[in-house]
Amino acid sequence: MALKTAGRTSLVDSVVEQLRSQLADGEWAVGDRIPTEHELAQQLGVGRNTVREAVRVLVHSGLLESRQGNGTFVRSTADPAAVLQGVRHAGARDVLELRAALEAEAARLAAVRRDTHDLLRLRAALATLREEGDRDADADLAFHLAVVEATHNAAFREVYRFFSTQVHEVLVDALGDREMPPVDIDLHEAVVVAVEQGDAEAAEAGARELLRVPMETLAALAEERKGEAR
CATH class of the missing domain: 1.20.120.530 (GntR ligand-binding domain-like)
Known part of the structure; x- marks a missing residue:
């Protein structure tokens, strides 16, 4: 399922919410590696810095995990917000x-x-x-x-x-x-x-x-x- 293009306002929040929705809908399972920053930026129509900040939010929330040199992986699909x-x-x-x-x-x-x-x-x-x-x-x-x-x-x-x-x-x-x-x-x-x-x-x-x-x-x-x- 393709991600919807983010709007012009609150881009980071928009990307965060879309990624949360993808996780909740089972787009990626626990243990899966999500697309790269470049791929997500292209899908969303936003800059890589926006994607990077959104991913950082989800890492701190416990949904994603960044592994140096390997990418970003799904830690949980249950939103702890x-x-x-x-x-x-x-x-x-x-x-x-x-x-x-x-x-x-x-x-x-x-x-x-x-x-x-x-x-x-x-x-x-x-x-x-x-x-x-x-x-x-x-x-x-x-x-x-x-x-x-x-x-x-x-x-x-x-x-x-x-x-x-x-x-x-x-x-x-x-x-x-x-x-x-x-x-x-x-x-x-x-x-x-x-x-x-x-x-x-x-x-x-x-x-x-x-x-x-x-x-x-x-x-x-x-x-x-x-x-x-x-």
Whole structure:
């Protein structure tokens, strides 16, 4: 089935919706590689940059997966938009508490199940985090995804990837113009060491400690707002 040509307004949104419709209608099955950016751009009558941005949206939504050098593949035909919308509407404290639960359990399992490849990936993610700086959200997410990968639990991996892309957005909205707390590189290092040593308790505790400062920041902000409301 050919894709309908996108209109002149909201091109990215239009392409996103058309691709979602194609996925829901079974145009491509889970595991299939979708057409290239060039092919989609020709079918839609839009530029490749528009297609690239639309695909990026669907990757973050969990519907597609980009594989370096291989193309973009279908991860799911079930649109998670409704669930993600619910996450956006949840309070920042709720989101952080859920993140703490997920990441603490992931670190515990990683310490028990990690293999040599996992440890190399964790060290590489930590090195990137150091290089990119303590406020690089993408590098921080890549680190935590490496921890989750080390659990060797496919269900855990999918749930975390589905959820984690929304966390930063929720926290930025909650803190407004205030700066997000910087990433603590030393605490990330401690988690890696605990996983390397197979110390499940230390890994779990370290993962929870990583989120202590953001949670304290939010709590302080909530108290400040209460005072302003009086």
